[in-house]
Amino acid sequence: MLAQPAVRSVAAMTISTAFTDLVGCQVPIQLAGMGAASTPELAAAVSNAGGLGMLAAAVDNLSADIDAMLLAAPARPFGVNFLMPFFDRAQLDAIAPRVPLVEWYWSQPDPVLVGVAHDAGALAAWQVGSAAEAVAAAEAGCDFVVAQGIEAGGHVRGTIGLLPLLDAVLDAVDIPVVAAGGIGTARGVAAVLAAGASAARIGTRFVAAAESGAHPGYKQALIDADAADTVVTQTYCVWWPDSPHRTLRSAVDAAQALDDEFAGDVGGDGDPFQVPRFAVRPPNRATRGRIDAMALYAGQSVGAVRAITPAADILRELAEGTERLLTAAGRHPDRSRS
Ligand SMILES: Cc1cc2nc3c(=O)[nH]c(=O)nc-3n(C[C@H](O)[C@H](O)[C@H](O)COP(=O)(O)O)c2cc1C
Numbered sequence: 001m002l003a004q005p006a007v008r009s010v011a012a013m014t015i016s017t018a019f020t021d022l023v024g025c026q027v028p029i030q031l032a033g034m035g036a037a038s039t040p041e042l043a044a045a046v047s048n049a050g051g052l053g054m055l056a057a058a059v060d061n062l063s064a065d066i067d068a069m070l071l072a073a074p075a076r077p078f079g080v081n082f083l084m085p086f087f088d089r090a091q092l093d094a095i096a097p098r099v100p101l102v103e104w105y106w107s108q109p110d111p112v113l114v115g116v117a118h119d120a121g122a123l124a125a126w127q128v129g130s131a132a133e134a135v136a137a138a139e140a141g142c143d144f145v146v147a148q149g150i151e152a153g154g155h156v157r158g159t160i161g162l163l164p165l166l167d168a169v170l171d172a173v174d175i176p177v178v179a180a181g182g183i184g185t186a187r188g189v190a191a192v193l194a195a196g197a198s199a200a201r202i203g204t205r206f207v208a209a210a211e212s213g214a215h216p217g218y219k220q221a222l223i224d225a226d227a228a229d230t231v232v233t234q235t236y237c238v239w240w241p242d243s244p245h246r247t248l249r250s251a252v253d254a255a256q257a258l259d260d261e262f263a264g265d266v267g268g269d270g271d272p273f274q275v276p277r278f279a280v281r282p283p284n285r286a287t288r289g290r291i292d293a294m295a296l297y298a299g300q301s302v303g304a305v306r307a308i309t310p311a312a313d314i315l316r317e318l319a320e321g322t323e324r325l326l327t328a329a330g331r332h333p334d335r336s337r338s
Contacts, residue, residue, distance in 0.1 A: 014050070015323060018176040019198035022143060023101060023123065024077045026050035027319045028193065030146075030178055031311075032203035033057075033081020033103065034154065034212075034297075036284035040065045041211040044072035045311035050319065052199075053078040054103070057095075058086045060270050066098050079103050079125070085240050096120035103127065103146070106157060106243075109137040127180065127201075129158025131168035134177070144176040145169065146201050151182025153204040153299030155245045156232055163195070170196045182227075184304025186321025193322065194329060202318070204299040209311040215283035217291035219308050221248055227303035236295035240280040247297050254293035264289015 014020075017028045027050040031043060035056045043053030053073065055065050057080055069078055079101030082092065087104075093116065096102055102117040104110075105127040117124040118141065126137035127146035137145045147169040149162025158165060162181040169177050179192035180201035189200040206212060208219045231249040234242065235256070255263065255277055262274045268286025275281060275294065283294045 015193075015319060015326070017193065017198040019144060019178060022176055022198075023052055023079075025052045027315060028199035029189065029315060029318055030054065030079075030199055030201040031206055032154070032180065032201050033079070033083075033105075034203055034207065035059065035083075035282065037207050037212045037214045037282070038081075039211060039213040040068035040072060042206060042209055042213070042311055043069055043078055044076075045209070045211050046206070046315060047073040047076035047078050049312040049315040051315050052101075055080045055099075057082045057088070057091060062091060062095060066095060070098075077101065079123075081105065081127075085243075092116055096122050101125060105146075106155065109133065109140040109142065111140040114141040125178075127157065128169070129156070130160075130165070131172040133157075134169040134173050138173040138175050142175060144178060144198070145173060146178040146180050147197075148201075149179075149181030150232065150246075151300040152180055153207075153230070153246050153301070154297040155240075155243050162192070166192060166195055166197060182300035184299070184301030186318050186325055188301070189318050189322045190325035190329070193326065200318075202301070202314075204297070204301045205304055205314055206311060207297075208305045208308055209314055210308055211311050213284045215285060215287050215291050216308075218283050218294075218296055221250065221292065221296050222298055222302055222305040223307060225250070225298060225302045225305070227300045230298045230300055230302060236278055236280045238276045238279040243280075245280075245295070245297060246299060247295055248302075251293060251296040254290065258290060258293045260290075262289070263293045264291070 014026045029051040031046040031054045033054040033056040038056040047053035077100045082104045084107035097120040101123040103125040109126045114124040123143045125144045128134045134145045176198035178199040179197035183200045184205045207214045208222045235252045265274045283291045
């Protein structure tokens with residue numbers, strides 16, 4: 001059985017679990033890798049505040065993002081997330097020696113890829129949607145697994161809610177388990193830690209962080225939404241078909257009402273391109289057009305998004321609240337991990 005979290009001092013903001021011990025961070029909170037939302041500024045802010053910052057592989061220049069991360073958060077742990085429909089093996093070979101953690105999502109766990117990460121000296125992890133996939137990840141050699149419930153924002157791998165999934169995954173594997181999906185407050189973090197998870201993975205809440213690359217209109221839509229305003233759909237299928245994802249319902253309605261082949265375009269430093277209606281890509285800072293009709297991914301955690309705030313403030317709020325709740329529940333340091 002996994003060890004219970006040990007809560008230490010509020011000032012040091014340290015909550016020790018098997019996950020924090022493994023990756024070398026102070027707070028058992030992992031930023032989700034989230035495409036262009038996961039800027040190096042956001043990942044560095046999370047890692048510098050004691051969590052685990054994550055970069056996304058499917059960006060214009062991952063190598064430059066890693067350079068920026070190493071500069072902004074020297075000696076802090078971080079990871080790179082690969083989304084399998086867009087996976088590039090040469091990219092993995094190039095970056096694995098430069099990063100502390102490599103993580104994958106949306107395919108059967110692959111021991112060969114895990115081996116590449118390990119041979120390069122990196123930890124390896126897989127985000128999964130079922131207990132069977134978690135077992136496959138453990139058998140593939142992963143150092144930890146992320147259990148994603150259907151409350152999650154973005155693409156949704158499984159078919160069951162986080163608590164039953166977490167229950168099944170904790171019974172099925174003996175590597176650390178990170179819980180993902182619908183967690184936006186300290187209560188959520190404390191609940192999954194108390195249930196046996198070694199960390200919480202947070203996506204939607206950090207999309208609205210000041211450092212995120214999400215378009216300001218997307219952040220505002222998250223602020224305006226409540227937990228009941230999301231829906232699992234396959235609406236945003238262009239460039240990645242047949243894959244359920246959770247978005248704001250308002251975006252789906254706006255996209256369906258749009259009388260145009262394109263919802264907008266992306267300018268910025270890279271090559272400009274048009275964004276088809278129903279494109280899988282969420283709007284970032286360089287996107288123009290009908291932001292409200294684009295893929296506004298959001299988890300049921302969206303009710304916790306109330307303002308655009310620095311990522312360090314979000315992390316501090318979650319860590320301090322979690323510590324208070326766990327201490328009140330009797331998981332004080334004196335009764336810490338066995
Ligand atoms: C905007 C957005 C983009 C996402 N992109 C990815 C991704 O590229 N890779 C991945 O593993 N998960 C991705 N996810 C899912 C997260 O890893 C995580 O499971 C989810 O955010 C957890 O639920 P929450 O949003 O309620 O915190 C994304 C989520 C969001 C909101």
